[in-house]
Amino acid sequence: MARKSSAVDPLRLDNQICFAVYSAAHAFNRVYKPLLDRLGLTYPQYLVMLVLWEHDDVPVKEIGEKLFLDSGTLTPLLKRLEAAHLVKRTRSREDERQVLIALTAQGHALKEKARSVPQSILAASDCSVSELVTMKDEIVALRDRLNAVIGE
Amino acid sequence: MARKSSAVDPLRLDNQICFAVYSAAHAFNRVYKPLLDRLGLTYPQYLVMLVLWEHDDVPVKEIGEKLFLDSGTLTPLLKRLEAAHLVKRTRSREDERQVLIALTAQGHALKEKARSVPQSILAASDCSVSELVTMKDEIVALRDRLNAVIGE
DNA sequence: GCACATTCAATTGCGAACAATTAAATGTGA
DNA sequence: TCACATTTAATTGTTCGCAATTGAATGTGC
Numbered sequence A, B: 001m002a003r004k005s006s007a008v009d010p011l012r013l014d015n016q017i018c019f020a021v022y023s024a025a026h027a028f029n030r031v032y033k034p035l036l037d038r039l040g041l042t043y044p045q046y047l048v049m050l051v052l053w054e055h056d057d058v059p060v061k062e063i064g065e066k067l068f069l070d071s072g073t074l075t076p077l078l079k080r081l082e083a084a085h086l087v088k089r090t091r092s093r094e095d096e097r098q099v100l101i102a103l104t105a106q107g108h109a110l111k112e113k114a115r116s117v118p119q120s121i122l123a124a125s126d127c128s129v130s131e132l133v134t135m136k137d138e139i140v141a142l143r144d145r146l147n148a149v150i151g152e
Numbered sequence C: 001g002c003a004c005a006t007t008c009a010a011t012t013g014c015g016a017a018c019a020a021t022t023a024a025a026t027g028t029g030a
Numbered sequence D: 001t002c003a004c005a006t007t008t009a010a011t012t013g014t015t016c017g018c019a020a021t022t023g024a025a026t027g028t029g030c
Helices: A017-037 A043-054 A060-067 A071-083 A105-114 A117-125 A129-150 B017-037 B043-054 B060-067 B071-083 B105-114 B117-125 B129-150
Strands: A087-091 A099-103 B087-091 B099-103
Touching: A017 A043, A017 A117, A017 B017, A017 B043, A017 B129, A043 A060, A043 A071, A043 A099, A043 A105, A043 B017, A060 A071, A060 A099, A071 A087, A099 A105, A117 A129, A117 B129, A129 B017, A129 B117, A129 B129, B017 B043, B017 B117, B043 B060, B043 B071, B043 B099, B043 B105, B060 B071, B060 B099, B071 B087, B099 B105, B117 B129
Parallel strands: none
Antiparallel strands: A087 A099, B087 B099
């Protein structure tokens, strides 16, 4: 039998969608870095701020569900955001197990400085908005199917 | 002026391709985890092994170029692979600055156990091969455009 | 009311990921 | 040859990401 063609070898790096996603995520991170440095945020911190700019005063768990992150990641990250005076962490009075995350005035204000970020990313991706939307929807659909398998 | 529709608000989490990629990468990682646990590898270690299974006895830099990782990430990772008896690290005699990474017999043998991994991932993605190939190519093209911007 | 399980955040430990620096080896130009 | 830049890994310090555990608060079934 002939040796398997490298074009279809499933163990070839080039053939793995997962590596494509993994390396694209790192590439995005490197593009975001200089933009977010100006805001004093890391990319995961920026994601948390995006969540809070949409809906403030929420428990840690809700942030985690939206970003697919757990308390082991979020607790120290939120403490750093608190140290930067962007959020306030307070125990809920209705349910003392929960910690509610609220934006400070500074945290709200940062949203204005963040408005220019998406368009810089769009420019870097060198791609039409409609193409990006299509890709985004496909990737989200794939992600959700993967997460469904994990939940079993 | 009417309030901007949330469907096109560029600061909305749901509208960001970058978050789609970021969260998909984590979802992939979670699917890989139980499969790779059986091999005793983490996902980045698995990527390094994929590179080595394709081409052995290469300097650290070459691995880094293929995976878009630097020595700060690879040096400790490779030391862990060496501690697991999967690779050997030796200074090149032609150029003493380089460290060459070679597979051990165990490292070579592990490739056989890894063959079942891609098909498990394919099953989890619940998607046709041709769809995945198309998506992969699009994501790689996007990644390469992003990396081109970084290189400027 | 009380034992029990569940929920939620925090903690600990380990493995990435990367910036910045260090140090050694190599290459280059005068 | 010798000063100088370049290349390559290694190191250090900070931040993610997650598994596993802890501990407090809450809910439940009897």
